[in-house]
Amino acid sequence: MASSNEMTGAEIVIKALIDQGVDVIFGYPGGAVLPLYDALFEHNAIRHILVRHEQAAVHAAEGYARSTGKPGVVLVTSGPGATNAVTGLTDALMDSVPIVCLTGQVATHLIGSDAFQEADTVGITRACTKHNWLVKDVNDLARSMHEAFIVATGGRPGPVVVDLPKDVQLAKGLYLEPMRVQHKTYRPKLKGDLASIREAVEMIAAAKRPLFYTGGGVINSGPGAVQLLTDFVRMTGYPITSTLMGLGAYPASDKQFLGMVGMHGKVETNYAMHDCDLMINVGARFDDRVTGRLDAFSPGSKKIHIDIDPSSINKIVPIDVPIIGDVGHVLEDMIKVWKSKVHRPDADALEKWWSQIKEWRAIDSLKYEQADDVIKPQYAIQRLYELTKDRDVYITTEVGQHQMWAAQHYGFDKPNHWLTSGGLGTMGYGLPAAIGVQVAHPDALVIDIAGEASIQMNIQELSTAMQHRLPVKLFIINNRYMGMVRQWQELMHGGRYSETYSEALPDFVKLAEAFGATGLRVEKPGDVDDVIKKMLAAEGPVIVDVVVDQLENCFPMMPSGAAHNEMVLSAEDKAIEVSAEAAALL
Amino acid sequence: MALTREHGVSDVEDVRKHTISILVDDETGVLARVAGLFSGRGYNIESLTVAQVDAKNKLSRITIVALGTPMVIEQIKAQANRLVPVHDVVDLTVDGPAVEREMALVKTVASGEKRVESLRIADIFRARAVDSSHNSFIFEITGSTDKIDSFIDLMRPLGLTEISRTGVVAMVRGTKPT
Numbered sequence: 186m187a188s189s190n191e192m193t194g195a196e197i198v199i200k201a202l203i204d205q206g207v208d209v210i211f212g213y214p215g216g217a218v219l220p221l222y223d224a225l226f227e228h229n230a231i232r233h234i235l236v237r238h239e240q241a242a243v244h245a246a247e248g249y250a251r252s253t254g255k256p257g258v259v260l261v262t263s264g265p266g267a268t269n270a271v272t273g274l275t276d277a278l279m280d281s282v283p284i285v286c287l288t289g290q291v292a293t294h295l296i297g298s299d300a301f302q303e304a305d306t307v308g309i310t311r312a313c314t315k316h317n318w319l320v321k322d323v324n325d326l327a328r329s330m331h332e333a334f335i336v337a338t339g340g341r342p343g344p345v346v347v348d349l350p351k352d353v354q355l356a357k358g359l360y361l362e363p364m365r366v367q368h369k370t371y372r373p374k375l376k377g378d379l380a381s382i383r384e385a386v387e388m389i390a391a392a393k394r395p396l397f398y399t400g401g402g403v404i405n406s407g408p409g410a411v412q413l414l415t416d417f418v419r420m421t422g423y424p425i426t427s428t429l430m431g432l433g434a435y436p437a438s439d440k441q442f443l444g445m446v447g448m449h450g451k452v453e454t455n456y457a458m459h460d461c462d463l464m465i466n467v468g469a470r471f472d473d474r475v476t477g478r479l480d481a482f483s484p485g486s487k488k489i490h491i492d493i494d495p496s497s498i499n500k501i502v503p504i505d506v507p508i509i510g511d512v513g514h515v516l517e518d519m520i521k522v523w524k525s526k527v528h529r530p531d532a533d534a535l536e537k538w539w540s541q542i543k544e545w546r547a548i549d550s551l552k553y554e555q556a557d558d559v560i561k562p563q564y565a566i567q568r569l570y571e572l573t574k575d576r577d578v579y580i581t582t583e584v585g586q587h588q589m590w591a592a593q594h595y596g597f598d599k600p601n602h603w604l605t606s607g608g609l610g611t612m613g614y615g616l617p618a619a620i621g622v623q624v625a626h627p628d629a630l631v632i633d634i635a636g637e638a639s640i641q642m643n644i645q646e647l648s649t650a651m652q653h654r655l656p657v658k659l660f661i662i663n664n665r666y667m668g669m670v671r672q673w674q675e676l677m678h679g680g681r682y683s684e685t686y687s688e689a690l691p692d693f694v695k696l697a698e699a700f701g702a703t704g705l706r707v708e709k710p711g712d713v714d715d716v717i718k719k720m721l722a723a724e725g726p727v728i729v730d731v732v733v734d735q736l737e738n739c740f741p742m743m744p745s746g747a748a749h750n751e752m753v754l755s756a757e758d759k760a761i762e763v764s765a766e767a768a769a770l771l
Numbered sequence: 772m773a774l775t776r777e778h779g780v781s782d783v784e785d786v787r788k789h790t791i792s793i794l795v796d797d798e799t800g801v802l803a804r805v806a807g808l809f810s811g812r813g814y815n816i817e818s819l820t821v822a823q824v825d826a827k828n829k830l831s832r833i834t835i836v837a838l839g840t841p842m843v844i845e846q847i848k849a850q851a852n853r854l855v856p857v858h859d860v861v862d863l864t865v866d867g868p869a870v871e872r873e874m875a876l877v878k879t880v881a882s883g884e885k886r887v888e889s890l891r892i893a894d895i896f897r898a899r900a901v902d903s904s905h906n907s908f909i910f911e912i913t914g915s916t917d918k919i920d921s922f923i924d925l926m927r928p929l930g931l932t933e934i935s936r937t938g939v940v941a942m943v944r945g946t947k948p949t
Contacts, residue, residue, distance in 0.1 A: 495852065
């Protein structure tokens with residue numbers, strides 16, 4: 186009867202992707218996905234980006250997703266293809282990035298027999314996905330595909346896996362259109378409870394030392410939420426801080442923005458966090474890198490928490506007024522309530538609060554001294570910011586000191602332009618993520634601010650960038666150490682630099698050239714501007730090897746197990762004494 | 772099993788036992804999802820039972836007895852609710868009162884006075900002998916966890932050799948659905 190809707194499993198998958206609006210997938214072929222690649226071969230609607238390692242496929246999809254707001258799609262084979270994707274999936278889960286990962290699987294009659302390239306993919310990925318499906322019947326395939334998109338993008342976004350046995354890809358079955366698929370149970374709550382919103386607005390109006398604490402949830406909620414946040418913060422005149430993941434949701438150049446909060450947050454931000462009397466958490470999750478020591482975390486404040494994920498509420502910090510819902514929906518209602526009652530903040534109290542913050546600001550906790558001989562990493566990033574800020578620029582990072590310096594010294598005025606591995610802290614994230622961004626934004630300037638250690642974790646992807654003509658720029662802050670680990674060894678382990686020296690480094694200029702890219706090196710502070718300009722002028726991918734001060738530390742720092750008012754401003758500031766209990770913290 | 776999850780704010784204080792009823796889609800891996808949630812996040816399960824309860828709609832009920840502070844129990848409920856195949860999570864300890872029952876099979880191997888005494892105690896506890904040989908019994912006993920614990924304690928000196936327990940199943944009292 187519905188014979189026109191009958192097609193092979195592989196065709197169903199491709200049709201579902203097209204109907205879901207997918208225009209690009211990141212993948213790597215193999216035996217168990219051959220029928221899918223065959224179907225892909227016959228379709229021009231979907232562009233396939235061939236990566237060099239499956240982990241990179243997921244990070245690239247993350248880059249695509251976070252810079253566009255659309256889900257990123259990954260296609261990998263069974264066994265090692267799937268297990269290689271696990272780090273990327275976990276990264277996407279921690280940072281709430283919508284990813285649909287399709288994995289090949291051995292034929293259904295071989296499952297459980299230890300067949301060639303067989304792995305229990307749904308078992309392995311259960312803990313690193315929002316949900317996963319093993320599709321054993323081709324007639325369940327269309328539904329599972331559409332449900333995968335519903336779950337990945339709905340509520341708090343995250344990665345999902347659809348495991349596709351080879352015989353199911355080859356079998357014929359019926360296709361279902363997306364609008365005919367509704368998920369049985371999955372209904373995230375978008376609107377916040379109005380009574381709680383009213384209560385929150387009363388508290389916001391009455392606060393003497395308020396602080397907005399915003400996170401990645403604002404960006405995930407979309408451009409509408411970002412605008413509403415800006416509107417509401419300006420209406421109140423209150424100070425605002427952001428987590429690492431939330432940078433760009435509120436313009437960094439705005440005077441109400443205090444800077445990033447947390448372990449490497451600015452002094453004024455962390456002190457304000459500690460001393461505020463009302464904390465308005467918008468889409469952040471009280472990560473341990475933000476809170477520091479919990480029993481000393483913002484002891485005098487009432488806390489409002491807006492989050493779409495009910496399990497984020499009271500998970501770590503007890504909340505006075507929880508509001509479960511989508512940030513955009515909740516802020517819209519908050520603003521309505523705020524306007525309807527003609528709320529006016531306490532001007533005297535607010536002025537006192539701001540003058541206190543200004544005093545803290547005067548400490549200038551990000552300051553560093555740039556001498557003539559050696560490049561300071563902060564200086565390199567600051568110059569990069571100054572010379573690129575007027576362009577449409579996307580910044581990705583790897584993980585470590587360079588990541589924190591980038592967060593501190595590069596100003597983000599727009600959302601979706603800053604991509605970093607926050608939750609999982611995945612070294613090797615930045616280059617593939619940059620590739621994903623560049624695929625989505627071919628004309629934009631995409632820079633991976635990297636470290637010399639991290640970049641080696643997925644350097645093979647330079648080949649992907651070359652193949653697909655993606656002119657990503659790698660700006661390597663090269664201090665010849667795994668700098669953040671070395672910093673902790675210096676500050677907390679008596680300067681015993683166990684295994685943190687970057688021995689036997691490649692010559693990054695020659696490495697770039699070996700891939701067919703442009704390689705540049707800079708060693709003197711006076712040449713930094715020049716090399717950045719050369720990088721910007723070069724057409725294809727570029728590696729810039731920025732040789733920086735080897736022993737520079739990232740300050741200010743709130744050591745783990747310390748409180749917000751126990752920041753360390755410099756190595757000379759005070760010896761960091763760490764209790765056994767705190768040393769056990771990460 | 773370890774007793775509590777380390778929690779920054781609320782420490783070891785106020786750890787209670789909660790009976791949580793979770794209605795889930797009866798699909799492959801759903802038990803692993805729920806069990807994995809507990810092991811992955813370091814929560815404590817005292818008992819877990821699962822079986823299909825609605826064949827037509829393919830629903831199963833998982834009953835979990837968990838230990839935790841109010842904050843941990845709230846997390847357990849929120850995290851369970853986050854799982855995609857979960858329809859409903861009810862904390863029967865809070866939303867009760869509820870009937871909670873467990874069944875056990877208890878084998879004793881003994882003769883003479885011990886054998887007679889085990890029968891007498893079984894009678895007091897309304898346990899039934901469901902298998903018998905010249906020198907053994909299997910008793911079936913149903914009741915609260917406490918009742919089964921005491922029955923087992925009493926059987927220990929009377930030749931107890933083996934125990935098999937179901938774990939707790941539970942339901943809200945009265946007309947209200949669980």
